[in-house]
Amino acid sequence: MPKLKDQNKVEAIHKATIELVTKTGFSGLKMAEVAKKSGVATGTLYVYYKGKEELINDVYVITKKEIAGAIINPEYLKETFYETFKAMWYGYFGFCLKQPEKMLFVEQFIYSGYISETNIETADAYFESLNQFLLEGQKQGNIKEMDVEILKAHLQGSIHEIVKMIVKGHIELRKDGMHTCFTLAWNSIKK
Amino acid sequence: MPKLKDQNKVEAIHKATIELVTKTGFSGLKMAEVAKKSGVATGTLYVYYKGKEELINDVYVITKKEIAGAIINPEYLKETFYETFKAMWYGYFGFCLKQPEKMLFVEQFIYSGYISETNIETADAYFESLNQFLLEGQKQGNIKEMDVEILKAHLQGSIHEIVKMIVKGHIELRKDGMHTCFTLAWNSIKK
DNA sequence: TTTTATAGCGAATAAATATTCACTTATTTT
DNA sequence: AAAATAAGTGAATATTTATTCGCTATAAAA
Numbered sequence: 185m186p187k188l189k190d191q192n193k194v195e196a197i198h199k200a201t202i203e204l205v206t207k208t209g210f211s212g213l214k215m216a217e218v219a220k221k222s223g224v225a226t227g228t229l230y231v232y233y234k235g236k237e238e239l240i241n242d243v244y245v246i247t248k249k250e251i252a253g254a255i256i257n258p259e260y261l262k263e264t265f266y267e268t269f270k271a272m273w274y275g276y277f278g279f280c281l282k283q284p285e286k287m288l289f290v291e292q293f294i295y296s297g298y299i300s301e302t303n304i305e306t307a308d309a310y311f312e313s314l315n316q317f318l319l320e321g322q323k324q325g326n327i328k329e330m331d332v333e334i335l336k337a338h339l340q341g342s343i344h345e346i347v348k349m350i351v352k353g354h355i356e357l358r359k360d361g362m363h364t365c366f367t368l369a370w371n372s373i374k375k
Numbered sequence: 376m377p378k379l380k381d382q383n384k385v386e387a388i389h390k391a392t393i394e395l396v397t398k399t400g401f402s403g404l405k406m407a408e409v410a411k412k413s414g415v416a417t418g419t420l421y422v423y424y425k426g427k428e429e430l431i432n433d434v435y436v437i438t439k440k441e442i443a444g445a446i447i448n449p450e451y452l453k454e455t456f457y458e459t460f461k462a463m464w465y466g467y468f469g470f471c472l473k474q475p476e477k478m479l480f481v482e483q484f485i486y487s488g489y490i491s492e493t494n495i496e497t498a499d500a501y502f503e504s505l506n507q508f509l510l511e512g513q514k515q516g517n518i519k520e521m522d523v524e525i526l527k528a529h530l531q532g533s534i535h536e537i538v539k540m541i542v543k544g545h546i547e548l549r550k551d552g553m554h555t556c557f558t559l560a561w562n563s564i565k566k
Numbered sequence: 567t568t569t570t571a572t573a574g575c576g577a578a579t580a581a582a583t584a585t586t587c588a589c590t591t592a593t594t595t596t
Numbered sequence: 597a598a599a600a601t602a603a604g605t606g607a608a609t610a611t612t613t614a615t616t617c618g619c620t621a622t623a624a625a626a
Contacts, residue, residue: 187594216583
C-alpha cells in the first residue's frame, strides 16, 4: 500500500495560508508562497487540494470552528450570566490577541464570494449556542432586549478593532487594559 | 495647448476602484475591470496614474479625508458633550450606511503594506481634532478616563461591524434601530 | 483656421502566477 | 525483499493580468 498524507504538512499548509492571506488577501495569496512557507513543493499543494479555492474554503471552515471553540467552551459556564459572559468575552479577546491572523483571515471573506454558501452555513452553525445564551440573558433581564445579531456585531466589532490596534502597535495594553475593554463591552449591553 | 484631464473621468475611476477593491481586495483589483467599470480604456488609467499602486494610494488619501469629514463637521458642535458626540456618531454611522464601500475600502489596508507611510500619516492627521474632543470629554467628566485610542477603536469597530451586517442583509434596521445602536455606544463610554 | 500638445485608445507585449505532468521517493503489503 | 501505490517534486506550461506603445481625437493657443 501507498504512502499516507502527512498531517504535519497539512497543518503547515493551513498555517502558511492563514498568515499569507492576512497580509495579502485571498487574491494576493500565491501558491508558490504557500508552498515555500509551509516547506513543500508547489506540486504538493495540488496533491492535497484541487486548487487555490478549495484550499481557502477548507481553511475557512476549520478556522471558523476553532474561533467558535474559543467563545463556546464548557469551562466558561459559571453561576451567573455576568460571570459566564465575562469568561466568554475574555476567552475570545484572548484568542484574538494570541492568534490575530485567524481573526483577520476569517474577516477577509465578508464580501469576497470565495467561500461557498454551504461552507458559510456550516461555519455559522457553530455559533448557534451563543445565540441561545444571549437570548436567555435577555429573557432573564441581564442584558438589553434587542436584536441579538446587532449585539453580536457590536461586541465582535469592538474586540476585533481593539485587537487590531494592539497588534499594529497603536495601542499598548497595560496591566488592567483587558479589564477596561471588558467594562466597555459589559456597560454597553447590561440592562 | 492641449486637451485637459477630465475630472469626471477621474471621479469615475475612483468610484470604480473603491467598489472593486471592496469586493476583491487590492491584489484582486484588475486594471482592466477598473477601466471597464469607469468607462475608459485601460491605457487611459496610465495617463492618470503611474500604475496600480499609485492609483490605490491616491484613492486611499481622498477617501480617508472624506471619512474624517463625516465625523468632524462644524454643524455637529452642540451645547453639551453628549449632544455633540451623538451628532458625530450619527454622522459617521449614516455615512457608513450610505457608502459602505468607502468604509470597507479603507479597512482593507490595515496590514496590506500597500499604502506608503507618508500617506498613512497624512490621512491620520485628519482625525486629530476628534482626539481633542474625546480628551476634553474625559477632562470634563463626561466619559470614562481611558486610552483614547482604545475608545476610538471600540466605537469604530462597533459601527463598522453593525453596518457590515446590515449591508449583508443579516440585520434589518428598523425605525428605532439606529438609536438602539447609539445607546449601546453611549452606555459603554459614559461615566 | 492651423498648429500643437496632451488626452484617450485598445491591441500587443511583458510579467506574474496558477496549474500540470513526467518523474522520484517513501511506505505498506504480500 | 520485491511489488505496488500514492506522496512528493519542481521545471515546464498555461493562464491571467499589468503595462506599454503607436496611433487617433480633441481642445486650447497662435
